[in-house]
Amino acid sequence: MKTELMSANYASARSAVSARVEVVAAYPITPATTVPEQVALLSETGVYKGQFIRVESEHSAIFACIGASSTGARTFTATSSNGLLLMDEGLHWASAARLPIVINNINRSVSPSWNIHVSHDDAYSKRDTGWIQFYVASVDELYHTLIQAYKLAEDERVLMPVMVNSDGFVLSHTLSTFDYLEPEEVDKFLPPYTPPHWVMDPKDPVSHGNIVFPEFYQEFRYMMHEGTKNAVKVYEEVENDYKKHFGKYFGGPVDCYMCDDAEVVFTSQGSMGAEAKDAVTELREEGYKVGNARIRMIRPFPHKQIHELASRVKAFASFDRGVSYGFGGPVANDIRASLYHTNHRPMVKSYIGGLGGRDMTVTDIKEVILDTVKAVESGELGPEETWHHLMEW
């Protein structure tokens, strides 16, 4: 392990080297572009030993990964925003084919209007594809989560593809130190991928994906659901194993900070979770019993971890950098829905903001948390959702 200084995108490309990815297929889109650029350079200089397919669209990128994964190769791609949306058909295809493909989605707002900065709408809109979804808060976390992602996706109890989300520009183009692992070091943790059930092989011919009638189709979907749900438990094993090997631990599906005696817990996805840590530290100094829960995994939804928190806190201040139009904050509403089947009834305040790359600073986050603190003190639930700093026209 050695410390390197790189942007998240460069570190992302490096993860393909460390994890001995065999096939990368990618198409440029801002802000993901520097991932395929860097893979190309690593490939042309012999550092990356696998194949790199410079495809002509994101649709072809995901389907090239599907073809390669179906032939038993470990595969990786990176994209953003409209690119992820173009992949949609392939996202559903990959999960239903149970192919452990890994994507680094560099979150970017969806067009129109053109905006290349961060929102989480691109990935939020893929919550029902079956893909396991992570959100990370640092370059180091991105790099290591990508390596962990193969172990998780390839686990026979899971066998579902993984999307690791990192915030456009905030992480993708920002240099930071991270701990790089040589492939030989990762080998101890991550064995080569061996498809457990089927693979394209002329010596043992099978048809994959042919017609399944209504009497069986549902059972396949049930198994996908079970596989995805297993990912919460399996990821905890994977992370503990990773910690043993490399001393790295990012907090499991929900990374909690000062939550033990907290009355109000701020939840968020992505890089904002790092800012929130500072906001919580400052508020603690000011005497507020608040905590920070960084939701690293939104699919499968970490019910157990959220229920456990909900049994202790008075309120969640739940922040979404995205919208489900006509319904509200996607993860805030997931928390509400998850708690309905329990006896826990803390307030769940939903905040939406930071869209299109609008900065969410420590001051902004403190303001959000204090709004929830006020609701707790007054006992007034307030509005179903609050748009942070919405301009008046």
Place this chain on the structure above:
Amino acid sequence: MVATRDMPLKEYVLKGNAACAGCQDMVALRHAHKALEGDVIQVVPACCTSVVQSLWPKSGLAIPVLNTAFMASAATASGVKAALKAKGNDDTMVMVWAGDGGTFDIGIQALSGALERRTDFLYICYNNQVYSNTGTQRSGATPLHAKTTTTWTGKTEPEKMIDLIVAAHEPVYQFTANTAYPRDLYEKFQKAREYPGPKFGHIFLPCPQAWNYPVEKGVEIGKLAVETGYWIQWERIGEEFILGRQSKRFQDPANRKPIDEFLKMQGRFSHLFKPTRDDKKIAELEAFIQHRWDTVLRTFT
């Protein structure tokens, strides 16, 4: 030309597949795989072959088949090939088996990309000139004046000349074939094994369901397509163009059978003869046939 007795006895298209009676796709697949002899991974987008390969958990094809999305077959094949390469296997043939809709229309971008990247694979378009799997809707390969369920009174445009589009990508080997000439088709697949790089085969394939003719007439119609000059048999090895021996004598329009013989056998053209022969529309079809001959020969020779 290969003698029938010299073709391998091994069958890769098995009994119990779900093809319609008289399906010419089965003729094409049968002879293609006899020539490829099993060391192949076949990628199939949405098309008739995705149905006729049989229903899960069985397979009517004794080769590995990877079904994929409609517009993604050439991209999927690129991934399969890359994975084989990554694992040190340079021998196994990767073959796409796609219909005309999946090639001429929705899949053309992925096809163009894979050809441009010089992917070492064989892309086969089996062309029955219509979206027959969804029930006979017009495609970019449907001929002028043919009736479909989205052109009830006949299509108003001729088909796209896909071979010229593909040729602009300069594949190492390109051919047309016709299931009425299975030995010729067999030899072209054998030849395709010899050339590393992007290869494209375009197979004319009559469909009794969509074209509305008696199921036993597929070979007859396939031959008439050649004898009337409607379909041209040719190969292109790099820059070298070879006009197929079945088509050679029909280069001269004087030797061609009247197009009526080809059209009259098919329900999709029946309106051209009812109540009386539509001389104008049939002349338009003949003009397009000649235009295609002229364009192909002008471009390739």
